[in-house]
Amino acid sequence: MAKITMREAISQALMEEMDRDPSVFIMGEEVGVWGGTYAVTKGFYDKYGPERVKDTPIAENAIIGGAIGAAMVGQRPIAELMTINFAFSAMDYIVNQAPKLHYMFGGQFKVPMVIRAVGGGGRQLGATHSQTPDVIFAHFPGLKVVSPGTPEDAKGLLKSAIRSDDPIMFIENATMYQIRGEVPEGEYTIPIGVSKIQRPGNDATIVTYAKGLELSMQAADQLAKEGIQVEIVDLRSLRPLDMGPVLESFKKTNRAVIVEEGWKSYGIGAEIATRIYTDAFDYVDAPILRVAQKEVPLPYNRTLEQSALPQVTDIVAAVKEVMK
């Protein structure tokens, strides 16, 4: 096992798949000469050339719509949105075209495309550039939404996404590129739509993904010092949603906290909690709690912004609350 960063893991997945399959190419703003605004595709332009690492104009509709078209005729484009906030500028293609084409034409068309998008708050970028709107994309049947929380998962899931024949939104978090983790040597993939226990425990269940996983792991360390062992279930994909490990864990602990970086209302926590109440009603020992972003657009000021984002202390407090 090698220890690498999230950035390296994603970069490796892209490179391995480009080496394996000539129909895979990348298009997006500043992916080439600049090397990717988050340096994920650094060196790609020199290695693969402008045909396979395509710098686009600032034209999100042309990027996503164009990737859909290329995918329909047999290529495997990876369309990069510089940040997920710019997905709103291409919303029709992401939610109203890509997810519909296979179904609406009775299976005649395929859209084997990956949209890579980086999101997340905490970098003082202001209200339009700091969002974690993952759940919005997960609302649409026909689109798959994957969002990893570890380098190992990022690499394995992205490789599966590139090989998949369905359109997939692959959501990264800008504050997690430096996270390090063990990654298996050599070739591997991870199936999309399988939740994973990232930390075993018997006292309470935390259900989370992506940035929420990073925060929850820290919260779990603190709680362990006080003798509370939480079990952390990482969803890894929001659609399809694998409730198996969540329900299994909950039936053991009877208590759950759901952690997400996005806003609470109508969020992932609402979905997970409802499913637990419905499918494991007899096992509920405490109201299920949600830790999420305060319901405001994110401000620029650092202290204010941090006060709106979910923190480790919020998770610790919520777990203690469900343990009461």
Place this chain on the structure above:
Amino acid sequence: MNKEKKLQMYREMVLIRRLEKRGAELYQAGKIGGFMHLYIGQEAVSTGIVAAREPRDRVITAYRDHGVALNCGISANEVMAELLGKATGMSKGKGGSMHMADPDKNMWGGHAIVGGHLPIASGMALGDQYAGNDNVTICMFGEGATNIGYFHEALNLSKIWGLRVLWVCENNEYGMGTAVNRASAVSDIRQKAEGYRMKNGRVNGRDVLKVHDAAKEAIDYVRTNSEPYLLEVETYRLRGHSMGDPERYRTQDEVLKRKENEPIRTFRKQLLAKKTTTAKKLDEIDAEVDVEVQKAIEFAEASPEPAPEALWENVYVE
């Protein structure tokens, strides 16, 4: 144009330059965060444009907005306080570098979604048309923004409805690291107006007086004819796209060459050559500006952080 106005324009250009240089230092020191896009090298553009407007004309721009804010009369204190995220900034520390605005000064914002403010500009002109006044909306944006659909939808609407918009494209040759010819089918952006049968022009953005005159003519045209106009301004940004740009897409040689005829030096030479003023007078202005910037920093540093409750304010009006 009288001498006072020329000196005022010189002063504003120097103010933008020096405030941003100090701002960059504060950014390196960690006192400013987020994205900060410097206007250094482009000062003659907003200075010339804003100097040509009537106070009732509205200005709206993108995230590279410190210059426009200062030209519109927002104080250095408020600009610096907003950069530092303080409660005394015009956006109360909630907006930061990219979101400076003051409607009382007819500065309708820095906007961070590329091209996003162009349809809004059409809408502002629509509002004025509906109200029956002849205000002009001046909308500034980069050449990179002319490749997104927003630009085309907004231009077309302004033409078919006869909206009073002066579209100002600041062609600084790059959108982040992408050279204009790699991203746009035409490098002379004004040609894009032709497709909408829109009157257009192109001007050297290193010469503030030329920018002013071109803008004046365009604004008069827009006001009189109730028609939009696209003015392309040739310019160049001397700093990175934003703080922390590795600048792999251009050579330092290219940047150094452009520095030779940068707008402030150019204007200074003009003022002296035409004997409009003396070097001593210009040096005095420089020194005054330094004091103003220093005071702005002191004001911003001494200003309070927003109160915790500010988080919940302004989500809705009611």
